[in-house]
Amino acid sequence: MNRILFAFLFLISLPARADDSQGVFFNSTTGQLQVRTRAGGTKSFTVNRVETVDFSGTTEGTSCGTSTTCTITRQSTAGWVSSVTSGSTAGDYTVNFNPGVWTAVPTCTVTSYTAGNFANYASPSVNSISISTRLDNGTAVSSAHHVVCVGH
Numbered sequence: 001m002n003r004i005l006f007a008f009l010f011l012i013s014l015p016a017r018a019d020d021s022q023g024v025f026f027n028s029t030t031g032q033l034q035v036r037t038r039a040g041g042t043k044s045f046t047v048n049r050v051e052t053v054d055f056s057g058t059t060e061g062t063s064c065g066t067s068t069t070c071t072i073t074r075q076s077t078a079g080w081v082s083s084v085t086s087g088s089t090a091g092d093y094t095v096n097f098n099p100g101v102w103t104a105v106p107t108c109t110v111t112s113y114t115a116g117n118f119a120n121y122a123s124p125s126v127n128s129i130s131i132s133t134r135l136d137n138g139t140a141v142s143s144a145h146h147v148v149c150v151g152h
Contacts (some may be wrong), residue, residue, distance in 0.1 A: 001132045002007050002142070007152065009038070012039070014105070020056040025043045030074075048150050048151060048152050049150070049151065049152060050076070050148065050149075050150050051075070051076050051077055051080045051081075051101075051106075051148070051149050051150075052074075052075065052076040052146065052147065052148045052149075053072060053074070053075040053081045053095065053147050054072070054073045054074045054075070054145070054146050054147075055070040055071060055072050055073060055079070055084040055093075055144065055147075056070065056071055056073055056113070056144030056145075057070070057071060057143055057144065058071055060118075060144070061113050061142060061144050062144060063114075063142035063143055064084070064093065064142060064144065065084060065086060065142065066086050066087065066088055066089065066090055067084050067087070067088050067143070068085070068086050069083055069084070069086075070083075070084040070085065070086055070093065072084060073144075076095075079098055080097060080098060080101045081095055081096065081097060081098070082093075082096045082097065082098045083096045084096070086142070089140050090115075090133075090140045090141055091131075091132055091133035091134060091140040091141050091142050091143065092131070092132050092133075092140070093130070093131040093132075093133075093145070094128050094130050095127070095128060095129050095133070095147055096127065096128045097126065097127055097140065098127060099127075101126075102126040102149075102151050102152070103126065103151075103152055104151055104152055105124050105125055105126055105151065106124065106126075106149040106150060106151030107124075107130075107147060107149065107150050107151060108121055108124065108129055108147055108150075109121075109147070109148050110131050110145055110146070110147050111145065111146045111147075112133055112143040112144070112151070113143055113144040113145065113146070114141075114143045114144070116135060116136065117133050117134070117135065117141055117143045118133065118134055118136065119131055119132070119133045119137055119143070119145055120132055120133075120134075121147075129147075131145065133145070
């Protein structure tokens with residue numbers, strides 16, 4: 001739904017050019033908005049993709065333990081996240097992206113399901129992000145999370 005809304009907003013911002021536009025479509029394989037021209041070619045525009053994932057312990061909203069694979073309870077596009085693993089320290093997680101999902105390092109936000117927990121991410125790459133969850137006094141704490149990443 002986010003992709004469709006973004007594509008629509010992008011389209012209404014394009015200047016109308018009856019002389020060369022013959023159709024617009026979103027190519028989900030390349031993540032590009034493509035415009036077919038009268039000459040039979042295409043013009044491509046890279047658009048940002050927005051992906052979300054929620055992960056927890058075996059029951060949604062519960063903490064994922066240490067040194068284990070967490071449960072992915074939902075994701076916006078099936079398969080964009082390959083796995084979420086927890087480290088040996090409580091509250092440390094790695095969200096692993098499937099190859100080819102991002103062509104550049106995404107920008108992400110992380111929210112803990114538990115009030116009073118602060119989640120931060122570090123070491124972003126096209127392959128993964130690392131998350132650490134702490135109380136306001138710095139104590140490591142396990143939690144379930146909601147992650148949103150934007151990029152291309």
